[in-house]
Amino acid sequence: MSYVAACYGITGVTLLVYLLQLQRERRRLRRDLPSVGG
């Protein structure tokens, strides 16, 4: 069971952290360029 939990846990956390990094970068760029994307 620990192997299964490790696989799903690592996958979920990694994708979530990657998403949060993208969201942070996206917010920073939109803040610096308020005319972009409305």
Next chain:
Amino acid sequence: MPSKPSPRSDSPAQRNPRREGSPLGGGGEARLATLGNTAGWLLAALVLVYALSVWNAPIDSRQGVIQKILYVHPPLAFGAYLGFILTGLAGGLYLWTHRPVFDRLALSAAEVGVVFCTLMMITGPIWAKGTWGKWWSWDPRLTVTLLLWFVYLAYLLLRSFSEGGERGARFAAVYGLFGVLLIPLNYYVIEIFEGRSMHPENLQSGSLGEGMGLPFLMGVVTNLMAFLFLLARRWEVEHLRANAAAVASREMVSGPISNPEPQGGSDP
């Protein structure tokens, strides 16, 4: 990790900032954002159904509960394949049309593909340790997968350290097109070696036990939706970076812009 911005010294953005400076125009980036938001909500619902289906999936009689890694490991592989195929396709479209939007798609798809490939290469050895008692073997499938990972990692490093510009984008596009050739090799290597491989054979129709089809399908659909969601966000970030570079380059030429003009563009 999102790669560093790649300012281009001779990019179409500098040569024609009105046309290519905001590559999607305000409407195009908004469409990507909307697509990403929609995919995000759909993904949240899918994750819930996926989790329930895996939890309720029957336990395999031979491997036991560790067999449930099946519902995440191959779907991650499909996400990696999709990313690398898109990298090749987008690179090909860039070579044909010279439109930077495709170059940015190629880079974005490669990055998300590498993330999925890395996760595949983590979950696989965990499964191997639990099933075979060892983390790694120089099995044909594992070896070609490692090669695939190195090839696309090198693609990202190449993009990260290049000075940008059309020449770099063309080189990356050709590299991405050749990299795609590894994907069918990776998928069929077990058949090529006629079963002399520790890695299980590719799933065939009917090879899953009763009750395992739904969680596997949910795994595939959820991981592909996660891929598309992350790709939309990553592609949008790349477009925003290109826009920022174009504005910065216009300001260098003409001085600070207090009210940037609305941008129009023909890109999607």
